[in-house]
Amino acid sequence: MSSIIRLLPDHVANQIAAGEVVQRPASVVKELLENAVDAGATVIKLVIKDAGKTLIQVIDNGKGMNETDARLCFERHATSKISIAEDLFKLQTKGFRGEALASIAAIAHVELKTKQADAELGTHVIIEGSKIVSQEVAVVPDGTSFIVKNLFYNIPARRNFLKSDTVEFRHVIDEFERVALAHNNIQFVLINNGSEMFNLPASNYRQRIVNVFGGKTNEKLVPVQETTEIIEIQGFVAKPEYAKKSRGEQFFFVNDRFIKSGYLHHAVTAAFEGLLKEGTHPSYFLYLTLPPNSIDINIHPTKTEIKFDDEHALYAILRATVKHSLGQFQVSPVLDFQRDETLDTPYALENTKSVEPTVQVDAGFNPFLDTDVKLGSYEYQKSNRSYEDVFSSKSSSGFKSSSSGSLSSKMNASSFPSYSKNTDSNSGWETLYDGIKPATEDILTAQGHTFESEVKNETLFELDDTERNFKNQSYQIQKKYIVSPIKSGMIIIDQRRAHQRILYERYLESLSLQNNSSQQLLFPLTLYYATFEMELLKSLQTDLVQMGFLFETLDNEKVIISGIPVTISESEVSIVLEDLLNELQSEFPDEKDVLKDKIAKSLSQSLAVKTGTYLTDKEQENIVDSLFACKEPNVSPFLKPTFITMRVEDIDKKFML
Numbered sequence: 316m317s318s319i320i321r322l323l324p325d326h327v328a329n330q331i332a333a334g335e336v337v338q339r340p341a342s343v344v345k346e347l348l349e350n351a352v353d354a355g356a357t358v359i360k361l362v363i364k365d366a367g368k369t370l371i372q373v374i375d376n377g378k379g380m381n382e383t384d385a386r387l388c389f390e391r392h393a394t395s396k397i398s399i400a401e402d403l404f405k406l407q408t409k410g411f412r413g414e415a416l417a418s419i420a421a422i423a424h425v426e427l428k429t430k431q432a433d434a435e436l437g438t439h440v441i442i443e444g445s446k447i448v449s450q451e452v453a454v455v456p457d458g459t460s461f462i463v464k465n466l467f468y469n470i471p472a473r474r475n476f477l478k479s480d481t482v483e484f485r486h487v488i489d490e491f492e493r494v495a496l497a498h499n500n501i502q503f504v505l506i507n508n509g510s511e512m513f514n515l516p517a518s519n520y521r522q523r524i525v526n527v528f529g530g531k532t533n534e535k536l537v538p539v540q541e542t543t544e545i546i547e548i549q550g551f552v553a554k555p556e557y558a559k560k561s562r563g564e565q566f567f568f569v570n571d572r573f574i575k576s577g578y579l580h581h582a583v584t585a586a587f588e589g590l591l592k593e594g595t596h597p598s599y600f601l602y603l604t605l606p607p608n609s610i611d612i613n614i615h616p617t618k619t620e621i622k623f624d625d626e627h628a629l630y631a632i633l634r635a636t637v638k639h640s641l642g643q644f645q646v647s648p649v650l651d652f653q654r655d656e657t658l659d660t661p662y663a664l665e666n667t668k669s670v671e672p673t674v675q676v677d678a679g680f681n682p683f684l685d686t687d688v689k690l691g692s693y694e695y696q697k698s699n700r701s702y703e704d705v706f707s708s709k710s711s712s713g714f715k716s717s718s719s720g721s722l723s724s725k726m727n728a729s730s731f732p733s734y735s736k737n738t739d740s741n742s743g744w745e746t747l748y749d750g751i752k753p754a755t756e757d758i759l760t761a762q763g764h765t766f767e768s769e770v771k772n773e774t775l776f777e778l779d780d781t782e783r784n785f786k787n788q789s790y791q792i793q794k795k796y797i798v799s800p801i802k803s804g805m806i807i808i809d810q811r812r813a814h815q816r817i818l819y820e821r822y823l824e825s826l827s828l829q830n831n832s833s834q835q836l837l838f839p840l841t842l843y844y845a846t847f848e849m850e851l852l853k854s855l856q857t858d859l860v861q862m863g864f865l866f867e868t869l870d871n872e873k874v875i876i877s878g879i880p881v882t883i884s885e886s887e888v889s890i891v892l893e894d895l896l897n898e899l900q901s902e903f904p905d906e907k908d909v910l911k912d913k914i915a916k917s918l919s920q921s922l923a924v925k926t927g928t929y930l931t932d933k934e935q936e937n938i939v940d941s942l943f944a945c946k947e948p949n950v951s952p953f954l955k956p957t958f959i960t961m962r963v964e965d966i967d968k969k970f971m972l
């Protein structure tokens with residue numbers, strides 16, 4: 316029998332290796348930028364077209380290659396950076412595996428122009444799918460330029476797998492930022508589709524961070540600095556109040572290399588303990604320097620994960636160092652974001668002694684001796700009285716916290732007017748049944764009567780005449796659900812999901828209407844975002860304007876907003892936009908309608924009342940009325956049920972046990 320094992324041809328082996336090294340355009344960007352850094356460049360320029368799908372070019376002024384190396388660099392395991400195994404443990408360069416260029420050349424059209432400073436002429440190489448198409452002597456500037464075109468041209472499956480340009484470009488920016496933040500002494504330029512997006516001059520770390528993330532970043536940074544025998548730490552953490560809802564700005568660099576480490580991330584988060592608002596993440600830019608022989612970089616093809624010799628010690632040092640910095644810069648005392656000022660002791664009473672209340676008890680009182688009142692109505696009136704008492708005293712004494720006050724005005728004044736067709740609360744309640752219909756129709760038809768007959772011909776609540784004025788009464792339980800009696804039993808509405816549905820439909824509608832009204836701001840709002848976020852905002856501009864936003868300025872530096880939709884309050888604008896940008900960073904739909912849907916969803920999520928918010932009677936009523944005026948009241952925009960109904964029969968069954 317003849318043997319069947321064969322060595323794979325180089326171009327096949329390279330394509331396989333490419334699968335590991337090159338996942339998307341951003342992977343090419345990372346490899347080329349790192350090669351330029353390794354070549355000792357002081358200026359590195361990245362040119363991108365169509366998120367890198369069409370073109371990625373990196374131009375550097377580094378040491379260049381001679382004629383032979385210009386061809387050899389595309390061979391697998393061809394590297395000038397290590398020669399013996401021991402070199403792996405004293406790495407000073409980003410690259411060492413010698414497989415990036417071979418991989419890239421296997422799956423794209425690549426062009427290389429390179430020249431060493433002391434050479435008269437340079438070299439021009441064209442290589443496609445691992446095959447050298449041409450190599451010529453050429454007149455080119457000192458340094459190296461790689462052009463990578465039509466990535467994955469020969470692997471359609473991989474090309475189709477790429478995400479939208481916005482998402483792929485976000486990845487490109489991520490890699491650019493990581494390399495640029497690690498190498499502050501090199502000038503980096505990024506040109507995207509013909510326009511300059513970044514031009515970062517050589518500078519110190521702080522200035523580099525500010526240049527990447529925008530002018531406002533400076534005031535957020537708290538310096539971190541520590542030198543021990545096993546590690547040197549420098550860099551910055553952002554003050555806790557600037558913690559973000561997304562994990563965007565979290566950077567560890569180990570010996571000038573961006574790395575990901577869940578363990579070290581935990582150490583930093585632990586240092587912030589008690590300082591962060593729930594659901595927010597601290598930003599940090601930490602530069603760690605360790606002896607090269609105490610780390611192993613060669614555990615992952617993309618070299619973003621590394622192994623440390625003494626992880627536990629590093630954890631402890633890092634946590635203590637960050638904690639110390641936060642303390643030193645007086646951001647440490649626990650900030651209570653939920654603090655309710657109305658509960659503070661007034662200044663004038665601060666040093667006075669508290670007085671014990673005196674309680675008068677009618678020792679002879681026995682409620683069961685009150686024979687004049689029938690038990691049922693006694694209970695009803697009693698609970699009704701206490702209900703009214705509680706709520707009227709709350710609002711008249713100003714006990715109600717200011718946050719629920721603003722919620723109330725928001726709900727009444729802005730969130731609901733579009734549903735004013737239901738100003739008569741009865742008609743609102745009738746719509747309620749339209750809404751319930753799809754959910755309960757089956758059950759009702761099975762019982763031999765249709766829904767319509769139940770709704771239209773009878774009163775909605777089986778209350779006797781004296782109770783009729785309470786027929787729209789609802790109760791809030793656990794500041795989470797609105798419970799209300801209906802003829803067949805009761806309905807339990809999830810307040811947050813219901814409000815999300817209401818807002819979602821409202822925003823969706825306003826995104827398709829022209830001339831939505833907008834409220835002019837007395838003092839225009841200035842907001843600052845990272846360059847990439849500004850780009851995103853620009854691509855959303857038309858939709859946002861349609862909703863009622865007015866932009867006075869929207870450039871790479873800042874955004875000045877002079878008008879906002881009537882449905883959003885000024886204090887909510889930054890939260891709404893931040894959430895929206897977070898949402899769209901990971902997935903930016905190309906399809907217009909899908910984008911609108913995403914915007915409406917994001918806004919509904921940011922602005923819907925939170926679970927745990929107290930709702931007044933009027934607010935509860937508004938939610939119920941508006942929910943059932945919706946096109947699809949049964950589910951939230953995220954397809955979770957907004958309400959459930961419990962029939963009397965179901966309740967009866969529970970009592971039969």
Ligand code: ADP
Pocket residue numbers: 346350351354375377378379380388389393394395396409410411412413414415416417459
């Ligand atoms: P590695 O970086 O792991 O050595 P690469 O495939 O990325 O492997 O590059 C192969 C070799 O090509 C490098 O070792 C280096 O000698 C050379 N090279 C790549 N890019 C450049 C550049 N921009 N300037 C000079 N030499 C380069």
Ligand code: MG
Pocket residue numbers: 346349350409410411413415416
């Ligand atoms: Mg390399």
